[in-house]
Amino acid sequence: xxxxxxxxxVTADEIEGLLDLADGFVEVLARDVPKVPTLxxxxxxxxFYENSTRTRLSFDRAAKALSADVxxxxxxxxxxxxGESLKDTALTLKAMGPDLMVVRHGATGAPWRxxxxxGLPVVNAGDGAHQHPTQALLDALTLRRHFGQLxxxxxxxxxxxxxxxxARSTAGALVALGATxxxxxxxxxxxxxxxxxxxxxxxxxxxxxxxxxxIYLLRIQQERGGGDVFPSISEYVGRFGLTRARAARLRDxxxxxxxxxxxxxxxxxxxVADGARSLVAEQVSNGIAVRMAVLFRLLGxxxxx
Amino acid sequence: MIITGGSVLTSGxxxxxxxxxxxxxxxxxxxxxxxxxxxxxxxxxWVGPGLVDLHTHLREPGQEWKEDLRSGRDAAAAxxxxxVVAMPNTTPAIxxxxxxxxxxxxxxxxxxxAGCLTLGREGIRLAHLDDxxxxxxxxxxxxxxxxxDAGLLRRAMEYLAQLGGVxxxxxxxxxxxxxxxxxxxxxxxxxxxxxxxxxxxxxxVARDLRLVELTGCRYHVQHVSTAGTVxxxxxxxxxxxxxxxxxxxxxxxxxxSAVQSMDPVFKMYPPLRTSEDVKALCAAVIDGVIDCVATDxxxxxxxxxxxPFEDAPRGVIGLETAAAVVNEALGLEPAAFFDRLAxxxxxxxxxxxxxxEPGAPADIVVFDPTxxxxxxxFRSRSENSPWRGAEMRGRVQLTVAAGRVVSGEVxx
Numbered sequence: 001x002x003x004x005x006x007x008x009x010v011t012a013d014e015i016e017g018l019l020d021l022a023d024g025f026v027e028v029l030a031r032d033v034p035k036v037p038t039l040x041x042x043x044x045x046x047x048f049y050e051n052s053t054r055t056r057l058s059f060d061r062a063a064k065a066l067s068a069d070v071x072x073x074x075x076x077x078x079x080x081x082x083g084e085s086l087k088d089t090a091l092t093l094k095a096m097g098p099d100l101m102v103v104r105h106g107a108t109g110a111p112w113r114x115x116x117x118x119g120l121p122v123v124n125a126g127d128g129a130h131q132h133p134t135q136a137l138l139d140a141l142t143l144r145r146h147f148g149q150l151x152x153x154x155x156x157x158x159x160x161x162x163x164x165x166x167a168r169s170t171a172g173a174l175v176a177l178g179a180t181x182x183x184x185x186x187x188x189x190x191x192x193x194x195x196x197x198x199x200x201x202x203x204x205x206x207x208x209x210x211x212x213x214x215i216y217l218l219r220i221q222q223e224r225g226g227g228d229v230f231p232s233i234s235e236y237v238g239r240f241g242l243t244r245a246r247a248a249r250l251r252d253x254x255x256x257x258x259x260x261x262x263x264x265x266x267x268x269x270x271x272v273a274d275g276a277r278s279l280v281a282e283q284v285s286n287g288i289a290v291r292m293a294v295l296f297r298l299l300g301x302x303x304x305x
Numbered sequence: 306m307i308i309t310g311g312s313v314l315t316s317g318x319x320x321x322x323x324x325x326x327x328x329x330x331x332x333x334x335x336x337x338x339x340x341x342x343x344x345x346x347x348x349x350x351w352v353g354p355g356l357v358d359l360h361t362h363l364r365e366p367g368q369e370w371k372e373d374l375r376s377g378r379d380a381a382a383a384x385x386x387x388x389v390v391a392m393p394n395t396t397p398a399i400x401x402x403x404x405x406x407x408x409x410x411x412x413x414x415x416x417x418x419a420g421c422l423t424l425g426r427e428g429i430r431l432a433h434l435d436d437x438x439x440x441x442x443x444x445x446x447x448x449x450x451x452x453x454d455a456g457l458l459r460r461a462m463e464y465l466a467q468l469g470g471v472x473x474x475x476x477x478x479x480x481x482x483x484x485x486x487x488x489x490x491x492x493x494x495x496x497x498x499x500x501x502x503x504x505x506x507x508x509x510v511a512r513d514l515r516l517v518e519l520t521g522c523r524y525h526v527q528h529v530s531t532a533g534t535v536x537x538x539x540x541x542x543x544x545x546x547x548x549x550x551x552x553x554x555x556x557x558x559x560x561x562s563a564v565q566s567m568d569p570v571f572k573m574y575p576p577l578r579t580s581e582d583v584k585a586l587c588a589a590v591i592d593g594v595i596d597c598v599a600t601d602x603x604x605x606x607x608x609x610x611x612x613p614f615e616d617a618p619r620g621v622i623g624l625e626t627a628a629a630v631v632n633e634a635l636g637l638e639p640a641a642f643f644d645r646l647a648x649x650x651x652x653x654x655x656x657x658x659x660x661x662e663p664g665a666p667a668d669i670v671v672f673d674p675t676x677x678x679x680x681x682x683f684r685s686r687s688e689n690s691p692w693r694g695a696e697m698r699g700r701v702q703l704t705v706a707a708g709r710v711v712s713g714e715v716x717x
Contacts, residue, residue, distance in 0.1 A: 131497075
């Protein structure tokens with residue numbers, strides 16, 4: 001594995017291997033001194049062209065927990081406002097000597113281009129509405145740690161699938177690991193052709209609610225036009241929102257997940273979001289362990305294991 | 306000059322013979338021509354009328370870093386084209402006679418400007434159509450954008466029907482295609498890239514054909530990309546409407562699976578469609594429903610394309626590879642090859658097709674249908690070709706335009 005660009009490039013066995021590694025890092029993160037020297041002397045560049053809270057902080061935390069140094073570029077206050085191209089920015093950052101780049105960009109394929117231009121290992125931290133493979137891994141890790149395994153789990157992914165790189169990545173990983181995935185959304189928020197995704201679809205949340213082990217909620221991506229394709233938020237909530245009434249109908253062992261950021265009162269009722277079923281906090285902390293596993297796999301395998 | 310030993314397109318069909326050129330005309334066709342003229346050995350090649358491209362972006366005036374008249378005409382010559390129709394989406398746009406006159410060329414590779422349908426290509430008021438007509442414009446288009454306002458298009462059609470001009474439409478409904486970067490389908494769904502659906506093209510063509518029925522104006526569908534548009538054109542022709550259509554070389558070869566590479570060299574509008582569309586387009590060129598191949602040669606500098614797919618400008622170059630691509634993709638007999646690349650576009654321009662016969666203008670291409678070469682070292686100022694580095698089959702060996710050798714080496 002030289003890069004982690006798309007979850008579709010990773011086999012089910014490789015995913016399980018990364019999750020095994022991440023389980024070990026979960027233990028490391030629980031120690032009094034949650035830090036190992038594995039990547040001491042390595043430098044990881046974070047190239048973030050879109051606003052991000054949890055993903056950028058999570059990569060930063062993961063790199064530092066492995067004792068790597070971190071170079072961070074964010075779009076605000078950079079040369080981008082002076083007209084610098086992605087290529088020139090990537091090559092400038094490369095000239096500062098990092099061993100790996102983590103790239104987030106609003107356009108599909110940007111991390112692939114950065115990999116071509118720089119020759120460095122690249123981790124895709126989200127490109128457009130395309131891929132976000134470490135999100136897929138952290139979701140898989142969270143479910144595996146909660147349920148023991150993913151085989152046979154019934155997962156409903158609800159919301160703005162069309163504009164969601166999380167849906168594209170997480171659905172791919174869960175299907176690869178044996179879960180049954182149903183996409184639940186207004187037709188205007190579904191991609192036009194998902195015949196080769198290996199997933200089912202449902203026209204309303206009520207149709208599948210009682211059968212689900214996992215209800216995975218997505219935000220409406222207003223910034224990508226997600227809010228313009230249904231009549232109103234209240235109509236959306238009426239058919240697709242996880243209201244308190246709907247949450248009460250979930251199976252006892254069912255869990256609620258969300259990649260964040262969350263729009264309380266839209267895709268999920270505020271009380272449900274914080275309820276006992278919610279795995280949202282676990283997703284965030286598992287995200288650090290998964291990113292440690294990815295950085296270790298890409299940079300640490302020739303050294304100490 | 307004598308072109309010797311080629312298989313020559315005459316009104317009697319293909320004949321192995323010699324062609325003598327003098328003073329801008331073909332003066333003699335016959336076996337074993339003698340004389341101390343310069344000679345070009347065309348053995349094994351087809352000798353026929355210079356190719357005509359109805360759809361070329363020469364970028365002058367306004368974007369000369371991508372292409373200019375000189376580099377664009379050089380590229381045309383290398384590709385066997387002796388006449389190109391320059392699209393009017395320049396800066397300023399070709400919406401009046403004086404801009405058209407600036408672009409017009411007749412020495413060597415001919416440049417025929419296309420004119421805008423609307424002022425500044427803004428889709429609000431008619432361009433200076435009479436003025437453009439007087440400057441030699443015969444094809445009118447807002448190419449790059451669709452004339453979306455049906456009332457405005459109707460007026461343009463009524464006006465141009467009286468003059469005898471052709472309305473050429475870049476068919477892409479702005480509402481259906483908004484935000485799109487590639488064909489809408491399984492590949493765009495997986496890539497998370499907003500798509501331009503096939504119907505964005507088809508609803509415009511369907512609407513326009515009703516206006517053709519109403520106005521009687523000659524109408525040309527630019528760069529047909531879908532099987533559905535092919536059917537609309539077929540039905541319109543069966544109904545006797547004055548309709549013609551073109552397709553690009555890239556739409557005859559590539560489908561949207563090429564975009565899986567996320568390489569911006571595969572970004573163009575209309576986008577690459579499905580493999581079913583590719584099959585329908587190839588069949589339509591072979592059976593003549595699509596009249597001609599036109600390149601939509603759209604140069605962009607390397608740095609402009611060296612960005613993520615969605616951020617890249619649209620378009621690919623095509624002048625230097627078109628003949629080889631058509632040759633390899635369609636395997637046409639020489640008469641059909643010259644019809645789709647030379648005769649049909651000449652007819653759409655309102656001219657007679659010409660044959661290799663005394664008195665015909667010396668616009669000649671010598672094409673070797675079996676020669677192999679690698680597409681590189683383009684004469685265009687830009688290199689945004691999906692065939693860059695590819696092995697090609699069929700090569701232009703000589704281009705004579707208005708009696709001048711504009712590409713190829715002639716022995717003294």
